[in-house]
Amino acid sequence: MAKTTRATQALAKLGIGFTVHDYAYHADAHSIGLQAADALGEDPARVLKTLMAELDGKPVCAVLPSDREVSMKKLAAALGGKSAAMMKPADAERLTGYHVGGISPFGQKKHVPTVIEAAALDQPYVFINAGQRGLQLRLDPKDAQAALQATAAAIVA
Known part of the structure; x- marks a missing residue:
């Protein structure tokens, strides 16, 4: 597996x-984010999932804990x-140039408005997909927000 x-x-x-961490990806998992958290031995609140949505017909990105719904x-x-x-x-x-299960908010083909769940910023570190199935990045959530130029907001249901 490529680490770059x-x-x-x-x-x-x-x-x-950041540090790069790989894990055994299971395409048939009910929740890819929860499966990643389990495989990494991490609290699901620290393993963030990347969801692509459309806002008034325009693409946006949402980054939130893997155990929550947007x-x-x-x-x-x-x-x-x-x-x-x-x-x-x-x-x-x-749009992103990544495969589902490996979509990262970083390095997408086109920069889109991004929102990160505000509660994630309280974590000492988070894991976010590295752009490949079975590969996660561990970094400071505030660094993630800065890199993405993301809005921090409460977006979980």
């Missing part, structure tokens, strides 16, 4: 410290929109 991805390159270019209403409000909906997996892959 567009996500790791993007963070390195910004001078943000509130589309709160996501829309956080970015000043009216209505949000999950993006179709094929559209998310085409």
Whole structure:
């Protein structure tokens, strides 16, 4: 498994410290984020999932704990929109350049507005997908927010 991805390159270019961790990815897992947390031996609140959505027809990214669900209403409000909906997996892959199960908010083909769950910023560190199935980045959540130029807001249901 390659340890260098567009996500790791993007963070390195910004001078943000991180470590790379691999785990046994299971495509048939009910929740990829929860499976990653279990495989890494981490609290699911520290293993963040990346979801691609559409806000008033425009792409956006939501980063939140793997054991929580995103509130589309709160996501829309956080970015000043009216209505949000999950993006179709094929559209998310085409937009980000990553495969579902390996979508990272870092190093996407096109920068889109991003919201990170505010509660995640209270964690001493978080894991976020590194842009490849079975590969996670461990970093300071405030560094993640800065790298993504993300809005911090309560977006969980």
